[in-house]
Amino acid sequence: MTMKRLYITLLSLSSLFFINCSDDYLDKNPISDVSEESFFLTASDLELYTNGFYLMLPNSTARNEIFTYDSQCGDIVHNTLSDLMIGARIVPATGGGWNWGNLRNINYFLENYERCEDEAAKNRFGGVARFFRAYYYFGMVVNFGDVPWYDTTMEADDEGLYKARDSRQFVVDKILEDLDWAINNMGDEQYAYEVSKFTALALKSRVALFEGTFEKYHGISGYEKYLEAAADASEELMDTGVYSIYSTGNPNLDYADLFRAETAQTTEVILAREYTEPLTNGHRANYYTLTGSQGRPGMPKSAVNSYLNSDGSRFTDQADFNAVSFADETVDRDPRLAQTIRTPGYSRVGEGTALPPDLSFSITGYHITKFVTSSNSDGINQNTNDLPVFRFAEVLLNFAEAKAELGTITQDDLDRSIGLLRNRVGMPGLSMDDSNADPDDYQAMIYPNVSGANQGLLLEIRRERRIELYMEGHRWNDIRRWKVGQSITLPLRGIYLPGAGEYDLDGNGSIDTVIYEGDAPADQIAGAKYFKLGADIHLSADNLIDPLPEFNTRSFNEDRDYLLPIPIQELQLNPNLTQNPNW
Known part of the structure; x- marks a missing residue:
């Protein structure tokens, strides 16, 4: 069933037995509106019910969820x-993510779906439900750490509603059990917009890597088994041969085209959000990056600095890497940079006019283009290009990182994982020996707690992950599991502009940006954008755009901020709950 049909189905389904998400596991509309005796009997019934679970996946409509996940930790800078x-x-008094409605829907399904006599349907949709229970609980563990595990529906007099929190390891083990059930019982069918055994393998890879590295860097014993599970799940998916890295042999377009495709490229995309109808079922990738009302999103300079030169050398090895003009710093870099932000020669899809970065729409000057399609989709919710939720590239990165953290990685492992990502864009492969012989000081500044024999390699894998998965919602979870919260307090900076003057940002011989002091010039250059220094544009002491000078001093509480607080009302309702540390 396509996502468009799914939305239509949900309009009728929600009036029957779907509950509103709420803070309390019991705050529900009566599920008995549809009797289990007359439902859950056919494959269509099971499909109809489980379609509602897909609303748990991230979307990008009015709230720009997919695009703004990374803004909360500064990997996308807003105003x-x-x-x-x-x-x-x-x-918070209530809410705050401590919501249980989705879980009750899932558990209710799992208590009733075996009434269906269609074994294939039970295997498939039982797997879908367990996938989403795993997906739900993964989010709870990531946000809250220890949480109560519930695998049955409960009524008001059930004492289990008032249980204490289960340990994160117990809950993660239950998550992996659910995913293993889905992997072992679902068929080998491949779906673009629906959960399959391959989606379950991808989620297992993600969950196990998160937990393994979280426990390792937060000083929790027993992390190795999760890293091993991450490596094994990733390798199992790799060995199926079902997925590969999307490539047509064009290193200067393939990465960008993957995210601009109207229909998900299922060679690489394991699960996607389908968008089909402008306004009613479209997203706003174009509008988000091309209007000043969406926060003027921009890539931070720390991310730009992380892109290697096209020959594989490090851009930040030069002494003056923070004092290079925009036109010069974007030349001969990893081609993914030019496929993620506007660089010299950039033009819109289907158009030939080269466009410089526009500081009106990008607060750092590093003007994001990932997911942006033709100008026909520039209005609110006009984009209909599908958005990936799981893709094979992440699985390859998970595999390499898990093996590197375990100390079992080989050069062959790198070649068949990160090597494939770099090959798509024509970049040299990653050498294990060279990385470890000369760890990158710039990356070590961002990730100071990486050490050991594989320090250099782990820093390179983290570089690769930030670049490959940019703007796909992974960055804050990566920071949490690596315990590098202090990285979000580093200065937020943009492009180098040595004071007031006229600038040819894209290097085409024409002035496109003017920074002025005092009153705006009376005679203005046609086609150029004008910005007042100290008002429209602020510069740091080293002449980098300072997008938010009022927030240059920020702090991160290492003993508190990796987890969310449990709402006050929940602690009052259940005296067996305890608050997360230092909240």
């Missing part, structure tokens, strides 16, 4: 900062 970035999070 306002998240509460996390400025240290303004508080313990």
Whole structure:
């Protein structure tokens, strides 16, 4: 069933037995509106019910969820900062992500779906339900750490509603059990927009890597088994041969085209969000990056600095890497940079006019283009290009990282994982020996707690992950599991502009940007954008755009901020719950 049909189905389904998400596991509309005696009997019934679970996946419509996940930790810079970035999070009275409605829907299904006599349908949709229970609980563990595990529906007099939190290891083990059930019982069918055994393998890879590295870097014993599970799940998916890295042999377009494709490229995309109808079922990737009302998103300079030169050497090895003009710093770099932000020669899809970065729409000057399609889709929710939720590239990165953290990685492992990502864009492969012989000081500044024999390699894998998965919602979870929260307090900077003057940002011989002091010039250059220094544009002491000078001093509480607080009301309702540390 396509996502478009799914939305239509949900309009009728929600009036029957789907509950509203709420803070309390019991705050529900009566599921008995549809009797289990007359439902859950056919494959269509099971499909109809489980279609509702897909609403749990991230989307990008009015709230820009997919695109703004990374803004909360500064990997996309907006003209306002998240509460996390400025240290303004508080313990909420209610809500705050402590919601259980989705879980009750899933458990209700699992208590009733075996009434269906269609064994194939039970295997498939039982796997879908367990996938989403795993997906739900993974989010809870990531946000709250220890949480109560519930695998049955409960009524008001059930004492289990008032249980204490189970350990994160117990819950993660249950998550992996659910995913193993799905992997072992679902068929080998491949779906673009529906959960399959391959999606379950990809989620297992993600969950196990998160938990293994979280426990390792947060000093929790027993992490090795999760890293091994991550490596094994990744390798199992790799060995199926079902997925590969999307490539047509064009290193200067293939990465960008993967995200601009109207229909998900299922050679690489394991699960996608389908968008089909502008306004009613479209997203706003174009509008997000091409209007000043969406926060003027921009890539930070720390991310730009992380892209290697096209020959595989490090851009930050030069002494003056923060004092290079935009036109010069974007030449001869990893081709993914030019396929993620506007660089010299950039033009819109289907158009030939070269466009410089526009500081009106990008607060750092590093103007994001990932997911941006033709100008026909520039309105609100006009984009209909599908958005990946799971893709094979992440699985390859998970595999390499898990093996490197375990100390069992080989050069062959790198060649068949990260080597494939670099090959798509014509970059040299990653050498294990060279990386470890000369760890990158710039990456070590971002990730100071990486050490050991594979320090250099782990730093390179983290570089690769940030670049390959940029703007896909992984960065904050990566920071949490690596315990590098202090990285979000580093200065936020943009392009180098040595004071007021006229600039040819794209290097085409024409002035496109003017920075002025005092009053705006009376005679203005046609086609150029004008910005007042100290008002429209602020510069740091080293002449980098300072997008938010009022927030240059920020803090991160290492003993508190990796987890969310449990809402006050929940602690009052259940005295067996305990608050997360230092909240």
